Amino acid sequence: MDHNKTHITEYKVLAKILLLLIFCTFLTISITSFNLAAFTVTIALLIAGVKGFLVLSYFMHLKYESLLLRILVGSIFLLFIIIVLITFIDYSFR
Amino acid sequence: MMSNGTDKIEYVSYLEHQGKYSGLRSWIFATDHKRIALLYLYAIATFFFVGAILGLLMRFELIAPGETIMKPQTYNGIFTVHGVIMIFMVVIPGLSAVFGNFFLPILIGAKDVAFPKLNLFSWWIFIFGSILAVASQFLKSGPPDTGWTFYAPYSTTTGTSVIMATTAAFVLGFSSILTGLNFIVTVHRMRAPGMKFFNMPLFPWSIYATAWIQLLATPIVGITLLMLIAERLFGIGFFDPKLGGDPLLFQHLFWIYSHPAVYIMILPAMGVITEIIPTFCQKKVYGYKAIALSSLAIAGVGFLVWGHHMYTSGMSENARWFFSLLTFIVAVPSAIKVFNWISTMYKGSIDLKPPFLFALSFIFLFIIGGTTGLILGSVATNIQVHDTSFIVAHFHYIIFGGMGFAFFAAIHYWLPKMYGKMYNFKRANIAWGSLFIGFNLLYFPQFIIGIQGMPRRYFDYPPQFQWAQIISTIGGVILISGIILMVYNLIMGVRKGEIAPANPWNGSTLEWQIPSPPSLENFDEAPVVKENPYDYI
Numbered sequence: 059m060d061h062n063k064t065h066i067t068e069y070k071v072l073a074k075i076l077l078l079l080i081f082c083t084f085l086t087i088s089i090t091s092f093n094l095a096a097f098t099v100t101i102a103l104l105i106a107g108v109k110g111f112l113v114l115s116y117f118m119h120l121k122y123e124s125l126l127l128r129i130l131v132g133s134i135f136l137l138f139i140i141i142v143l144i145t146f147i148d149y150s151f152r
Numbered sequence: 153m154m155s156n157g158t159d160k161i162e163y164v165s166y167l168e169h170q171g172k173y174s175g176l177r178s179w180i181f182a183t184d185h186k187r188i189a190l191l192y193l194y195a196i197a198t199f200f201f202v203g204a205i206l207g208l209l210m211r212f213e214l215i216a217p218g219e220t221i222m223k224p225q226t227y228n229g230i231f232t233v234h235g236v237i238m239i240f241m242v243v244i245p246g247l248s249a250v251f252g253n254f255f256l257p258i259l260i261g262a263k264d265v266a267f268p269k270l271n272l273f274s275w276w277i278f279i280f281g282s283i284l285a286v287a288s289q290f291l292k293s294g295p296p297d298t299g300w301t302f303y304a305p306y307s308t309t310t311g312t313s314v315i316m317a318t319t320a321a322f323v324l325g326f327s328s329i330l331t332g333l334n335f336i337v338t339v340h341r342m343r344a345p346g347m348k349f350f351n352m353p354l355f356p357w358s359i360y361a362t363a364w365i366q367l368l369a370t371p372i373v374g375i376t377l378l379m380l381i382a383e384r385l386f387g388i389g390f391f392d393p394k395l396g397g398d399p400l401l402f403q404h405l406f407w408i409y410s411h412p413a414v415y416i417m418i419l420p421a422m423g424v425i426t427e428i429i430p431t432f433c434q435k436k437v438y439g440y441k442a443i444a445l446s447s448l449a450i451a452g453v454g455f456l457v458w459g460h461h462m463y464t465s466g467m468s469e470n471a472r473w474f475f476s477l478l479t480f481i482v483a484v485p486s487a488i489k490v491f492n493w494i495s496t497m498y499k500g501s502i503d504l505k506p507p508f509l510f511a512l513s514f515i516f517l518f519i520i521g522g523t524t525g526l527i528l529g530s531v532a533t534n535i536q537v538h539d540t541s542f543i544v545a546h547f548h549y550i551i552f553g554g555m556g557f558a559f560f561a562a563i564h565y566w567l568p569k570m571y572g573k574m575y576n577f578k579r580a581n582i583a584w585g586s587l588f589i590g591f592n593l594l595y596f597p598q599f600i601i602g603i604q605g606m607p608r609r610y611f612d613y614p615p616q617f618q619w620a621q622i623i624s625t626i627g628g629v630i631l632i633s634g635i636i637l638m639v640y641n642l643i644m645g646v647r648k649g650e651i652a653p654a655n656p657w658n659g660s661t662l663e664w665q666i667p668s669p670p671s672l673e674n675f676d677e678a679p680v681v682k683e684n685p686y687d688y689i
C-alpha cells in the first residue's frame with residue numbers, strides 16, 4: 059500500500075475535534091434537565107449523530123479519502139435510515 | 153489439452169509447501185487462503201454430516217403418527233439443533249468460506265486475501281462458536297427447543313440452554329463479519345493490475361455482494377441475541393410483554409438480519425453456477441453486466457423485505473402490503489439470473505459432466521424454491537400456508553436444492569484444481585442421480601401436505617398425512633445414500649484418483665491458467681487479464 063499518499067492530520071485539528079466532542083457530550087447531559095418530552099431522545103440522537111460524523115470525518119480520515127469510499131460509507135447510513143423508517147411502517151400504524 | 157504445470161522442475165504446490173510449521177500445525181496455523189479454505193471445508197463437511205443425521209432422525213420419527221423413536225421434547229431439541237447447525241455452521245459460511253476463500257483471490261489474480269491472519273482468526277472463531285453450539289446440546293438444562301429462530305418471549309422463558317446456543321450464534325457471527333470485511337477489502341485492493349470491476353469473473357462479484365451483507369447485517373442479529381441474553385439474565389424488558397417489551401421487536405430485528413442472511417447463502421451459489429455454465433457450454437456468459445449488477449441489487453433490496461416472515465404476527469396492515477410489494481421486487485433480479493443462465497446454454501456446445509449436472513439441477517430446484525417463495529410473498533396465500541410444512545419444503549428447495557447443490561457443483565468443478573486429482577465420473581453421476589431423486593421425494597410431498605395443513609415443527613400428525621411422510625422418509629434415505637456415495641467418491645478421487653491436468657474442463661477464467669494444485673502464491677508470473685473473463689467464441 060502506498061503510504062506516501064496518506065494524509066497526516068495536524069495535532070491542532072485533532073485537539074479541536076476532541077474539544078468539540080467533549081462539548082457535545084456535555085450538551086447531551088445538559089438537555090436532560092429540560093423537559094422536552096419525546097424530543098429529548100430525538101435531540102440526544104441528533105447530537106450523537108454529529109459526534110459520529112466528526113469521528114468518521116477526522117479521526118477515521120474519511121474527509122481525506124476517495125469519493126468512492128465516502129459514497130460507500132454514506133450508503134451504509136442511508137440503508138440504516140431506510141431500515142428504521144420501514145420498521146416504523148409497522149409501529150406507527152398498529 | 154493444456155500443459156500440466158506440475159512437471160516444472162522447482163514447482164511446489166501449496167499442499168506440499170514447507171512453511172514455518174509442519175504436520176497438523178502447518179494447517180491450523182496456516183495463513184494461506186487455500187489451506188484455510190480446506191480447513192473450513194473439513195469442518196463444514198463434518199457439521200453437515202451431523203446435521204444430516206439429525207434430519208434423518210426427525211424423518212424416522214415422522215414415519216408414523218404418534219411416538220415412534222423419540223419423545224416430543226427430544227424432537228423439539230433435534231429440530232432446533234438441526235436448524236442451528238445447518239444455518240449458522242453450514243450454509244451461511246459454506247460457499248464463501250470454502251470456495252470464496254480458495255478462489256476469490258485466484259479469480260482476481262491476487263496472491264492471497266487482504267488480511268491473511270484475520271482470515272485464520274475467523275476460522276478459529278468459527279471453530280470456537282461451533283464448539284459452543286455443540287456444547288449447548290449437552291448442558292444439564294437440555295438442548296434449546298426454540299427453533300433456530302429463537303423467537304421471544306418463548307426463548308426468554310424456556311428452561312433449556314438458550315443462552316449457550318445464542319452465544320454460539322453470536323460468536324459465529326463474528327467469523328462471518330470478519331470474513332466479509334476481508335473479502336470486501338480484497339476485491340477493492342487486491343485485483344490484478346489492469347483488472348477493473350467489470351473485468352472480474354462473476355463468482356467474485358457474487359462473493360463481493362455477499363460480503364457486504366455479512367458485514368452489515370450480521371451485527372444486527374448479534375445485538376439482538378445479546379438483548380435476548382440480557383432479558384433472560386437481568387429481566388430487562390425488551391421483548392417480553394410482561395416486562396413491558398414487544399415480542400414483535402424481536403421478530404423485526406431477527407429478520408432484518410435473517411432475510412439478508414438467506415442471500416448470504418444463495419448469492420455465492422448463484423456465482424458458482426455462473427462460473428460452471430459457460431465452461432460446460434464453451435460459450436460467453438450471456439448478459440455479464442446484468443448478472444453482476446443483479447447480485448448487488450439482490451444484496452441491496454434483500455435488506456428491505458424481512459417483514460414477509462411476519463405476515464401472521466400481528467404486524468400492521470400497511471407494513472404487510474409494503475413488505476409484500478418489496479418481496480415481489482426482490483424476485484426480479486433472481487429471475488434475471490435464471491434467464492441469463494438459460495440464455496447462456498442456448499446453442500452452446502453442452503457437455504454433461506458431473507459439475508454441469510449439479511448446476512442444471514440447481515436451476516431446476518431453485519426455480520421451484522423461488523416460485524413457491526412468491527406464493528409466500530403474497531400475503532393472502534402466505535396466511536394459508538404459514539408455519540406449515542409448505543415453508544419447510546420452500547426453504548429446503550432454496551437452501552438445500554439451491555445452496556447445497558451449488559456446493560456439490562462447486563466441489564465437482566474445482567476439486568481437480570484444489571487437489572490436483574480427479575474423481576470417478578460414473579460414480580459421481582450415480583451419486584448425483586440419487587441426490588436429485590432423493591431430494592425431490594423428500595421435499596416435494598411436504599408442499600402438498602403443507603397446503604392441506606400439516607403444521608411445521610410438530611412431532612405428531614393426523615393419519616391422513618402419513619402417505620406423504622412415508623415418501624419423504626424414503627426420499628431421505630435415498631438422499632443420504634447419495635451423499636455418502638458422493639463423499640466416498642470425492643475422497644477416493646483425492647487419495648487415489650488420476651492426476652488432473654491444469655485445465656480439465658477447458659475453462660477460461662484465471663484459476664485454469666495456473667497449475668493444479670496452485671503454488672503458495674498462486675501466480676508465478678503476473679496473470680493476463682482479459683477484457684471479458686469468459687472469452688469463448
Ligand code: HEM
Pocket residue numbers: 301413414415417418460461479480482483486521522523525526528529530534537538539543546547550551554555
Ligand atoms: C425468490 C425469492 C424468495 C422469496 C420471494 C421468498 C419468500 C419467503 C417467504 C415469504 C417466507 C416466509 C414464509 C412464512 O414463514 O410464512 C420465506 C421463508 C423462508 N425462506 Fe424464502 N424466499 C425467497 C428466497 C429464499 C432464499 C434465497 C433462501 C435461502 C437461501 C430462503 C430461505 C428461507 C427460509 C430459511 C425461510 C424460513 C424461515 C423460517 O424459519 O420461518 N428463501 N421465504
Ligand SMILES: [Cu+2]
Pocket residue numbers: 410411414457458460461
Ligand atoms: Cu425472507
